[in-house]
Amino acid sequence: MKYLPYLLRHLRHNWVRTSSTVLGMAFCIFLFCTLSTLIAAVDWSLKSAKASILVTRHAVSLVFTLPIAYRERIAAVPGARAVSPSNWFGGVYKDMKNFFPSFAVDAETYLRMHPEFILKDPVKEAFLRETRGCVIGKDVADRFGWKTGDLFQMESFIPPYRKTNREPFEFMVCGVYDTDEIRYPGSFAGLMLFHFKYLYEGTSQRCGIATYHVEIEDPEKAGVVSKTIDDLFENSDTPTKTETESAFRAGFISLGGNLALLLWFISLAVIFSILLVTANTMIMAIRERKVEIGVLKTLGFTNLKVLSLVLAEAAFLGVLGGALGIFLSSGMIRALPKIPFLSDAVRGFPFLHLSWEGAGQGFGLAVLIGIAAGLVPALISFRARITALLRQV
Amino acid sequence: MPVVDVQNVIKKYYRDSQEILVLNGIDFQVEEGDFVALIGPSGSGKTTLLNLIAGIDQPTAGSVRVAGTELARLNESQLARWRSENVGFIFQFYNLIPVLTALENVELPLLLTPLSRKERRERALTALNVVSLSDRASHYPRQLSGGQEQRVAIARAIVTDPPVLVADEPTGDLDAKSAEEILALIETLNQEFKKTIVMVTHDPRAAQRAKHRKHLDKGVLTA
Structure with missing residues (x-):
């Protein structure tokens, strides 16, 4: 010194x-x-992506959607346990600076596949019951001061996800989901989940499915199941590309x-x-x-x-x-x-x-x-x- | 017993493949409390001999014993420690550290001792007092005249109270008045503080201030 x-x-x-x-x-x-x-x-x-989840999307690009009818066919593939649509809504609350990720899903199936979204039973029941209902992470709730029962409006910047009458979608907060960093590392408290059915009806049944989340029985057979799904639609107008959730995320975020x-x-x-x-x-x-x-x-x-x-x-x-x-x-x-x-x-x-x-x-x-x-x-x-x-x- | 005892010292340098004999069988003794001036023309080996006495260079052959220690037997770190305790070096161009104040320059050798900061400061101030520069303690070298810089350098040389002082052309870069002051100071250190001093100089007036003079020419002591 x-x-x-x-x-x-x-x-x-x-x-x-x-x-x-x-x-x-x-x-x-x-x-x-x-x-x-x-x-x-x-x-x-x-890391937070699960090995037991596959993501099926259009073979060409995420810009193109898949038919709703694919859900039943994918669910019938040997090794597939459950299938849920998952559309990145691209919703904007008032202004772009308020943007946060929001997904339209089949709530019941999706929540079963993704236990990292921890919901108390009354919240889950309310969410499943309410057509306009949504659940939000703590970060979103804190950011906008939203609480259960609050109504808010959002409009997507993706044209097919807009209402034909140009009105925004109205959502009701059914509750805030919890995350558990220890049990589910990588859980994200900054997004919103709502019903795909609400989006589908709101867009006059115009929108397709951006991605299907497919839960499989055996993660070690992910390759076989993926290939089976893609083979199923290979010669159709809408071929698919199926990959593991982590591969999908890596590709999606281009990183x-x-x-x-x-x-x-x-x-x-x-x-x-x-x-x-x-x-x-x-x-x-x-x-x-x-x-x-x-x-x-x-x-x-x-x-x-x-x-x-x-x-x-x-x-x-x-x-x-x-x-x-x-x-x-x-x-x-x-x-x-x-x-x-x-x-x-x-x-x-x-x-x-x-x-x-x-x-x-x-x-x-x-x-x-x-x-x-x-x-x-x-x-x-x-x-x-x-x-x-x-x-x- | 002499404080400085140089016996049959040979010093050679090699420039490319050429051998240069700088000191050729030097025998040189300085008694305790003596003040010796080494004089001679440029290239005669004065500074080389001084460096050997100060332990900053090693002879090619022969023995250099200073303050009772045979310098050739010491390794690098032992020699460094020996220098810090036994020799004070006064340079021609003062060689003060420009980013340090006069006081900090004088304190520098004391950083190698176990003294506390307070003790180091006290000793450094005492040394500056000896050279009559305590009022310039907080000045940087650039704020001092040549004579004052050399006095600070002398304070640095004596702050650890070494028995031997070696000075290489201490007045070589000074005007006549400052040179006179520095020589008087060196004389005082010899007479009052009983320091053994070996000084290299070209200046006959400076040499006259020494008690003894030794003449070196072409690596050989002639007188």
Whole structure:
């Protein structure tokens, strides 16, 4: 600790260089923490997907829907236990900034398939009874201050899901579902479920089924059942593509393995660049102070002590950059849901926050980059002979 | 017994593949409390001999014994520790750390001791008092004149109270008046504080202030 003022004086002395290095480091850690948080959110989302659920959609694109009649045929496939439609409604409450995910489902079947939506019996009964009924997560209830019995209106931004008379859909809150992070990791308290029948009738029976959720008896036979379903409709006007829920989610959010890999590659490229920049800065700083290092050694500082001082200075740059990067990343992650356009993209990630673990990794990485960057100048200082250092005068 | 005892020292440098003989069988002794000036032309090996005495370089052959320690027997960290306790070095260009104040520069060698911050500050202030610069304790080197910088450097050299002081051209970068003040200060350190001093100089007037003078030419002591 007694050397800290000495280190700080040096960093403050050339504050422009120190600031630019710290900012570079902060940018690197900002990117690392933000990207790793996004990737973790995606992973978490995929982790919550069940192996026993298949999702069947149009073979070409989610834009096209499937016929209602497919439900019975899929249900008849050997290995399929239950089938429920699930349409992403794209409902907007008053304004786009209030957007939250809402799904039209066959409530009874869907809730049985998805026990992560925990409903008390009276709430469930009320929901099944009420045509306009919906259940919402705690996040939605808190966000809009809704409680059981409240009525609100929403209109979809997807044209086929709009009423022919252009009026919005009216919903009644039948209750708030609970989530259990331990039993059902990845449960999301920020969405709304309502009856597909209500959507179907409201659109004058124009809308089809975006996806069927198919519960299967044996998760190990997911491949066989998927193929059987797709084979069933292969030669029809509306061929299907069936995949596991996690594969579907990964495809839907366009953040499958390759994109995650790309994000990591970008992170690594930035980290490597910052490592070189910081190393260059440290080498320049030490080259300018050759005589000073010679003086320190003359005064009795051992080679090891000089090496430690140089490494400590570099690590301190890492500490400053890491702390700033984590601060910026944390701020950005908090701000993402409030930023126009970006907010829509991240609403699908319910667990978007910089974890202590993520921040710790970012901080550790910053210190590591600092030390790695200081290694070469530290070794130069360590090995240099006093007479050679003082000859620079 | 001499404080500085250099016996049959040879020092060679290698530049590319060329061997350069800098010191050629030097025998040199300095008694405790003595003040010796090493004089001679450029390239005669004065600074090299001084570096050997200060323990910042090692001879190719021969023995260098200072303050009772055979320096060749010490490894790097032992030698560093020995330097911090036994030798104060005064440079021609002062070599103060520009980002530290005068007081902090003087305190620097004390960071290697187990002294508390308060004790270090007290000792550094005492050393600055000795060189009559306690009123400039909070000044940075750039805020001091050349003579004042050299006085701070002297305070740094004596703050650990080493028995031996080595000075390499201490007045080489100073005007006549400042040089006179620095020489007077070095004389005081020798006479009142009983420091053994070895000083390299080109300046005949500076050499005259020493009790003894040794002449070095082409790596050999001639007088």
